[in-house]
Amino acid sequence: MVLDVVVGLAAVGAIWFGAGFRVVRQFERGVLFRFGRVSEAVRGPGLTRIHPGVDRLRKVNMQIVTMPVPAQDGITRDNVTVRVDAVVYFNVVDPVRAIVDVQDYISAIGQVAQTSLRSIIGKSDLDDLLSNRERLNQGLELLLDSPALGWGVHIDRVEIKDVALPESMKRSMSRQAEAERERRARVISADGELQASEKLAQAARRMSESPAALQLRLLETIVQVSSEKNSTLVLPFPVELLRFLEASTTKVHQEQAESAGAAPNGASPPAESENDDQKLALGTP
Secondary structure: OHHHHHHHHHHHHHHHHHOOEEEEOOOEEEEEEEOOEEOOOOEOOEEEEOOOOOEEEEEEEOOOEEEEEEEEEEEOOOOOEEEEEEEEEEEEOOHHHHHHOOOOHHHHHHHHHHHHHHHHHHHOOHHHHHHOHHHHHHHHHHHHHHHHHOOOEEEEEEEEEEEEOOHHHHHHHHHHHHHHHHHHHHHHHHHHHHHHHHHHHHHHHHHHHOHHHHHHHHHHHHHHHHOOOOOOOOOOOOHHHHHHHHHHHHHHHHHHHHHHHHOOOOOOOOHHHHHHHHHHHHOOO
């Protein structure tokens, strides 16, 4: 009878002793409560033992938690209604404070993230939300990190995911972008015409110094036009030929004036000279 009692007590003791072992994984830390009070240091990863019925071990995950922030509606500083959502990356750095100082640190971080996101929307312009997100992410991280440190939580980073705009605003921005592209195209076209005009003026000055270059350019244009297989080809009258005729006529007039001045007063020039001047004007020998 006594032996049975001893054996029973030994079995109960063995079960009680074996029930006190706990395993803390590598990414966890254990907070030990003894009669409701944190009595010892934080238990590290590995095998640890507690007193069943007396101690209670709370395991805290030390990994980085990815928590999406629900989309928040807000009005920007330039009176545009937007809908913005974000994502928060955080991890626990003090397991005791995360368990003792706040009831549910994950829910608390989520609520602070939502209110901070609405605050950032109200303080920012639409252009900042669309193009300057890095600065807004840093500001949002500072707003979250201040209360989170009191809960033993470190905010690793905060990212704004998407900015949803009203359809009317999307159409307005599309028209603005189209007008901007058209303006750039006109500026580029005007710059091209300006550069082309400068080159043409430079080419005209160069050709005016060498009349043969103008004739070569005319011949090149004729070759280009004839390659198009047109049935009718209209050629302009050579300008240089007109200049040659003008110069020849001017020379003949000058010679006539000189011969008239050399003859005696009241005497007419010889008929042979008149015939020679008429032949020279006609270009005949």
